[in-house]
Structure formats: C-alpha cells, structure tokens
Amino acid sequence: MRKIAFDNDAYLKMQSQHIMERIHSFDNKLYLEFGGKLFDDTHASRVLPGFLPDSKLKMLLQLKEHVEIVIAICASDIEKNKLRRDLGITYDDEVLRLIDSFRSVGLYVGSVVLTRYDKQARAEAFRQRLQRVGVPVYLHYAIEGYPNDVKKIISEQGFGINDYIETSKPLVVVTAPGPGSGKMATCLSQLYHEHKRGIKAGYAKFETFPIWNLPLKHPVNLAYEAATADLNDINMIDPFHLEAYGETTVNYNRDVEIFPVLKAMFTSIYGSSPYQSPTDMGVNMAGNCIVDDEAARDASKNEIVRRYYQAKLDLKRGRASEETVEKIQLIMSQADITEEIRPCIAAANKRAEETDGPAVAIDLGDTIVTGRTSELLGASSAALLNALKTLAKIDDSIPLISPSIIEPIQRLKVNALGGRNPRLHTDEVLIALSISATTNPLSHLAMQQLSKLKDCDVHSSVILSEVDSGVFRKLNMHLTCEDQYQSKSSLYHKF
Template identity: 60%
Template sequence: MEIGFDNQKYLAMQSEHIKERISQFGDKLYLEFGGKLFDDYHASRVLPGFRPDSKLQMLLQLKDQAEIVIVISAKDIQQNKVRADLGITYEEDVLRLIKEFKKVDLFVGSVVITQYTGQTMADSFKQKLKRRKINCYYHYFIDGYPTNTEKIISKDGFGKNEYIKTQRPLVVVTAPGPGSGKMATCLSQLYHDHVRGIKAGYAKYETFPVWNLPLNHPVNLAYEAATADLNDVNMIDPFHLEAYGKVTVNYNRDIEIFPVLRNIFEAIYGKSPYQSPTDMGVNMAGFCIQDDKTCQEASRQEIIRRYFVTKTRFVKEECEESEIQKQELVMKQADVTELDRRCVVAARQKEKDTHSFSGAMELQDGTIITGRTTHFMGACSSVLMNAIKYLAGIDDDVLLIEPEAFGPIQKLKTNYLGSKNPRLHTNEILIALSLSAQKNPQAKKAMSQLKQLRGTQAHITCDVAHVDASVYNSLGIQITYEAEKH
C-alpha cells in the first residue's frame, strides 16, 4: 500500500502543539477529542500511513496530567445507535472504551449523558455505570441551543447541567462518535468552573476537516461523506477570514457554536483568546501529508465506500433518502462514480458472466480476485478462499477443504439450527479450513495469508449477512455490497 502520510512527523508536531496550548491556560484545560481515539480507521483510510492509534499515543505522553470524560447522547442510547465500523451500539462502545483506557493506565473520571430529557434507557445505562463504580452525570436538552446565547449562558441553560467533578489539569473529552455533545459538555464546564472561581480553557483536537487543505479537497469531502447522517457541511471559516484575511476550512457545527464559545470566554476573561473556530483547533495533519496524490485517491475510494454504506442503510430503513442525496452530491464534487471502485466493476462483471451473485477483492498489489456463489459457499466465502489461495501461490483447482466436510456443517445449519441457507458463511469456512490445516500443509499455508488481507477492497453484488461483514471487518477488508439484491 502506498504511503501518503508521515505519521512520525505528525506525532512529533501534534504533541508539541498540544503542549503549547495547555500552557496558554491556568488551572484546567478541556481538550475535546473529535473522531476516534483508539481506532481512527477513517483517518487511516483517507491518509494512508496514519496510524489508527496516533491520538492515543500522544495522550499517553500526558497520562499523569490527564483524565478522560466520555460523552454519549441520551438520544443515541434510546435509538440504539450503532458504530458502523465495529457493529456495536454507542452504549456498548462507551463500556468498551472504559476498559481500553484502563488497560493502558489512563484515568477515566466520568461519563456524561447529554441531551437528557428523561429517557428510560439513559437511566438504565446510568445504573450500569454505577454498578461499575463510574461517575455519571446528566446534561440536559437546552431549547434554543446553539443560537440563544443569553439563555444558554444562564442558570436555565448550562446552569441546569450537573457539574462534572474533575481531578486533573487536562480533561480529555471524547465520545463513541460525532454528534454526542462533546463541545457542549466542555462549554458547560467552562461556565460552571467560572462560577466556582476556577480558571479554565478549551481547545479542540479534530482531525477533519483539515483546516489548511482546500474546501473541496477529497480528504475534506470524505469527511462530509463520513458524517452524511449528521448533515455536516464543510465551510470557509468566516470568522478566520475576517480576523486574519486567510482562507481556512471548518465545518458548520463549529462555526454555528463559535459565537457561544466567544461569549463564554468574554464573560470569563473579558476577552476571547480565540478569534475563529480554526483558532480553537490544534490539528497538524495537513502539514504531514507527504504524497497528496495518494491521499486524494484514497479519499475518493472512501467517498464511494461511504455511498454504498448509506445505500445499505436506506434499504434497511435506517436513514432517509436525503442522506443518499447528500452522498450523491459529495460524489459529484469529488468527480467519482460507483465504477471508479475497481472491485465493483469486477464483481458486477463476474455476476454477468456466471449469472450468480458474485464478489471481487482488490489486493494490495492491485490484483483483482473474484468469486461467485456456489452450492457450498456464498460470494463472500468464495472470494475470501480464492484470495488466500492466490496469495499462497496455490492453484485455483486445488481443494483445501474436502467436499465431505461441507455436508455435516450444512446438515447442522439446516436440520438443527433452523437456517434455510445451506451455504457456508465466512466464519464457517474459516473454521473448516483451520481443521483441514491440521493435516493439510496447503490449507495451513493458505490460512497464514489471512493477515495479508488487511487494507484490501472488496465488493459483493448482493446483500451480505452480518456475520460475513463482521469477519471481513475483523480481517481489515474494506467491504461494500448491494443490499437491494437478495
């Protein structure tokens, strides 16, 4: 895989910049961490070379000074919102994040449930946290947020929120996903700290949009595609343009909230340290792109992938048609179509040639591997097996799993487990292959190639079962599929 991003340079520049920002404030700094902290796979896809745990590595350098506050929206809890990349709910991800932070000796101070209006599922989640001895606070829905500044900065606005008791000078505010209320949580704390005579500051660590790349750069457009469900829009920062005469890129929610933040700072200090939303940020990613062409192409592929994800959500009635229209607009801006994804073209051609649901995988060296649905295997399983055979240098006609081994598994599925589909899913194929590998050296050789599939691209011409999508995700295969076909 071609590298377009210098991760080592990024770690050095970013950590120094954050330290500088911490030194600007007195008793406490609330640092909003946008995106994923442990596993920022979106960043690693659009900026090849970016390590998914880069933010975590920087945070570990400051762990003695830092504590974590995790934010989750009561609406997301009530709606069982799911992280598409991991296939788990936001509620489950909060519990996962707490465990992961503790594993690396990072202190989790509390969880904040935002936009609370009495949701019963939010109450139940608070009880789960209580049993785990995790402090939990409610922040309430504020009518008129974020435009009614006078109400927001009052006892009837932020004043109604429960005050988060923190112990350390650096408070890192993070969440399972966008739209959780991280910034509002930080602003609420600034208000409450001011009431208590504590001098506190705020900064934002958000990788996207990249402020010093053009508005319609594919990296920034990929961010719009990733947040289509939130209807985020990249914009020229008008405050920065007015203050400095320089064009920078931010997004609508930060631009909308900036007057609130500025008013809060003015109320506390008499003067705001920030003249624009761009000033709030500490993102150095744009300075670490070493091959812009590579990052642009990776971002275009991410835009197409996000388009297919939204189409699947629409078919499953998980989003409105407007979300698809948003993705189509982003694709036009990026000047791409479905056919610019090579595995899509190959999979559809395979289906046309074989008259059966098919799939294709683009390996790291650009080789395209195809497969089709058979009596024994679905398209996902077929493509996976063909790919690892190719990587192992095994001829296509060599059997790695004896046909007799399929029968008992199919009988178990249909006769005892109630499945109407006798074909083997990828997890079942891999179990059968691992058993075969005990005596078959070729099967063992093929199994050892699974790690080579990370970062590959795949497309399937029909709906994909959750178990197959989960296996592909675990292997690091970036899969798209056509959910409208059954």
C-alpha cells in the same frame, strides 16, 4: 499494497506537543472536546494510509500523566435506547465499553456526565448502576434558550444549575458514545464553574476532519463530507479566520454557525475571547503529517465511492434517505470520479452476469480474483479461497479443503441447527481451512496469506450477510455491495 500517505510517528509527536502548548496558554487547565472515534478510527486510516486506527489513543497515552477522561451521554439517548450503528450496541452500553477500554490502557476515567437530564427513568437507572461500581456521575440539565440566550446561559440560572465536575488533571478530554451527546456544552459549563473558582481554564476542540489546512475540495475533505452526509455536515471556508488573519482555512458548517455564540460566551466568561475563529479553537495537526498528497487523494476518492455504495445499501435497508445518496453523488461529481476507480466493482458484476448468480471480486493490487456461488460455497467464501490461492501461488485446480470436511459442516447447519442455506460462509470456510492446515501443507500455506488481504478492495453483486461482511471487516478489507438482495421476492432477509 497501498502507498503510505501519512507519517504517523511525526503526527504522534507533533500533536501531543501542540496540545501541551495549548494547556500552558491557560491556567494549566484545558477542556478538550474530542470529536470522532478515539478507538478504531478506520475512516482516517482509509483516507490517510499510514494513519493507524489507534493513533489518537496513542497520542493521549503520550500525555497519560496529564490526562483524565470525562464521558458525556445525553439522558434522552439512554431513554430512547439509541444505538451505535457500527457496533450494534446502545449508547449507555458504549459508555461502559469506553470506560473498560480506557482503563485497559491505563487512561484515567474521572467521571460520566448525564446531559439534558430530566429524571428519565432509564437514565436514572444507569446513573445508579455507574455509582454502584464506583464511577462518579454528574448531572447537567437542559437550559432554556441554549445556545443563543448568552446572558441567561452564563448565569446561575444557566450553567450555574449544572453540577461542577470534579477533575484533577491539567487535560480533561471530554468524549462521548456518539454525536449530539453534549460535549461542547459540558466543556463550556466547566469553564463557567472554573471561572467562579478563580481558574482561567481553556477550551479547545479536536476534530481530525475536515483538515483545516487542506483545500476545501481536496478529496480528503470531500471524503469527510461523504462520511457525514446523513448529518448534513458541509465543509466551508472559515469566514472568521479569513477576516481576522487573511488566511484561508477549512471548517464545517456547524462550528462556523455556532462560533458567534461561542465567542460571546467566552467574552462573557473571560472578559474577552481567546479565539477569533473556529479554526483557532482546533488543535488538529494531521494536515502537517501528510507525506504523499497523491496517495491521500487516491485513497480518499476510493473512500467516497465506498461511502456511496454504503449509502445506497442503507437506503435499501431503510436506514438512510435518498437525499443522503444524492449528496454523495454530488460529492463524486465534485471529485470528478465514478465507480470505475474501484475495478473490483465491474469484475464482480461481470462475473455475476456470466454465472447468473451472486459473485464477489477481490482486488489484490496486481490482479483481481472472483468467486461465484456453488453447492458447497457462497460467493464470498469462494472468492476468499481463490484470493489465498493466488497469493500463495497455488494452482487453482487444487482444492484447499476436502469435501469430506465441508459436507459434515453442511449437514450440521441444516439437520442439527435448522439452517436453510447449506453453503459455507466465510467464517466457516476459514475454520475448515484451519482444520485442513493441520494435515495439508498447501492449506497451511494459504492460511499464512491472510494478513496480505489487509486493505484489499472487495465488491459483491448482492448484499452480503452480516457474517460475511463482518469477516471482511475483521480482515481489514474494504467492502462494497450492490444494493440488491440475493432473493428479490423476499421481504425479510436474514442470511
């Protein structure tokens, strides 16, 4: 059971109040660039135990009557079929998923804006698809000289060529399916068009990380660097804030680098800039709601190690560079940590060495259980069953699933479905266990322990199949794997 580090209720109240104050500081119109994930922010929940994955969504729901959503997507990303790696879907499909998700909780989606539009065929088809289902679509174009040629950008030949996005609420949240979608440019274009209409609209930025009022090398902020190592994001002291107020705050390199240009744009639109630093632009209050700094540090250090293993895994699969792995290694040195802070790593690797085969270890807090590969079960399945037995205090020698249930499933996999691996994956084991639970009280007792696996650390001595890693993810367990395939000689791996 992890210690709670974050007061989520205080955060919801404080954050919504702060955003309303920012709206009122302008002409009751604020364009809020929303970075990171609105749904399923599992990174924040891992490094700040107590932060709920849907906290930002709940915060917006408190402001529901004042909020409308604008989703920005880069037209060239549609053309390239760019994927959201975590979900395995294209950016345009993610836009549709976001619209459905927002609408399902009662948030108003006003429109979609296609940024850097240049009549790309796929983008045009997507525009027509949205319009057929009643979603307004606006077009923004690439502006020559953006973002440095401020004089041209703040003119009829710059933002003036973009469509004006019709909005009806005081708070316009501009979000996107992923980074590089043009959220900031969309907001600034709207400021220009609103100013032409006599409205002094405001701009602000919502980014949970880095947390501006934590030290630069605090593990929470270092964990953010590790999470964005592939984007070359670097945390740094905000020099503009330090100069303006004599106060040390933390921001990240891209916002610091672009701020002089943004300030010039604000001055060109408003006559003066409402902000003196990148920190001024932000509205994030998460740092004020940390109630146990030590717990946040411990959780963040664990996350850095997890990101290191993920980067090595991505490198093995050709999805990351050696530079990304080396950068996270440097972050681990800065945080003064090694893999030893995750005891399940050593336990899994030791078990694999003893059995000369794949092994998985699960850290239950007060004990670590392991599982090895057998004729009936894969290592993940064995470890999962052993963990449920331990939590339910069931003797290890008692089988939870009868071989008479397992064997027909194996025959189905191999004989009817053409599978090569007869061993049961974790999803198949859980289905078999649920069937056993209808007649076996001990199996029923084991099933009742599943919720207790939440936030447990897991390590595998080999790269797991998408099925097994997906089950651990759905159980809210924190998985790492060695960057080794079970079959070292094969070039194509599909389990």
